[in-house]
Amino acid sequence: MLLPPMNTTGGVMQNAEVIYDGYMHECRNTAGFEYTLDLGYDVEKTVTKTVYRKGTGGTSPQAGTGLYLIGYGSNNYFLTAGESEVVGTQITATELDETQYKQSIWEVYRNGNTITIKSVLNGNYINIPTSNYSSVTLGSSSSLSLNTGNGRIYRSSYYIYMNNNKATVRTNSSYRTNFTFYPLTAEEQKITESISSKEFTVP
Numbered sequence: 001m002l003l004p005p006m007n008t009t010g011g012v013m014q015n016a017e018v019i020y021d022g023y024m025h026e027c028r029n030t031a032g033f034e035y036t037l038d039l040g041y042d043v044e045k046t047v048t049k050t051v052y053r054k055g056t057g058g059t060s061p062q063a064g065t066g067l068y069l070i071g072y073g074s075n076n077y078f079l080t081a082g083e084s085e086v087v088g089t090q091i092t093a094t095e096l097d098e099t100q101y102k103q104s105i106w107e108v109y110r111n112g113n114t115i116t117i118k119s120v121l122n123g124n125y126i127n128i129p130t131s132n133y134s135s136v137t138l139g140s141s142s143s144l145s146l147n148t149g150n151g152r153i154y155r156s157s158y159y160i161y162m163n164n165n166k167a168t169v170r171t172n173s174s175y176r177t178n179f180t181f182y183p184l185t186a187e188e189q190k191i192t193e194s195i196s197s198k199e200f201t202v203p
Contacts, residue, residue: 044192051189052096052105057180059151061108061115067184068108069096070117070153072162072177079126079167079179080104081119086126086136088165096184105184114145117153128155128169136160136167151178 054069061068070079072088080089081103089104096105098120105120117126124138128146146155153160158169159176170176 050098052184055183057182061181069182071180086167
């Protein structure tokens with residue numbers, strides 16, 4: 001049974017009451033149990049979220065390491081990390097909640113015209129296979145550095161081409177996509193949410 005809250009001197013706080021009376025049998029499950037307590041009314045909770053602001057785009061990322069949205073076309077489409085391949089998603093927001101848009105946020109490192117592009121979502125890197133019409137894949141290796149220039153992302157003579165929102169490789173430079181790198185600035189925001197239940201673990 002949940003007892004009324006106690007004050008610092010060990011006494012029962014005034015105006016307190018039992019809002020939930022529950023019982024639990026002893027067992028040998030050392031992992032514990034997950035319970036959800038429905039309070040029956042909303043309680044306000046303040047949480048801190050990371051929000052990213054989209055800056056002015058350019059045809060190449062800045063030198064060093066930064067976070068970016070990588071856009072293509074004129075309909076607000078951006079490179080996105082799929083399960084094992086690079087795809088495209090439409091994003092119209094200029095302030096990006098990390099929990100909602102993390103799959104479209106990339107950590108880009110540029111040294112001269114050489115770049116590596118890593119997914120913030122899963123830590124995998126964009127790799128361009130040296131085979132025409134192959135899918136652009138995501139992998140754990142950062143050794144396959146890419147190149148950028150005039151909005152192109154390529155490796156040797158293999159260019160990323162976006163078709164039907166899926167990234168493929170084309171060896172003909174006329175079939176390549178021009179990309180825009182939008183730098184992101186992180187900002188912590190406090191947001192008040194209303195919750196009506198509380199999940200907790202009982203060991």
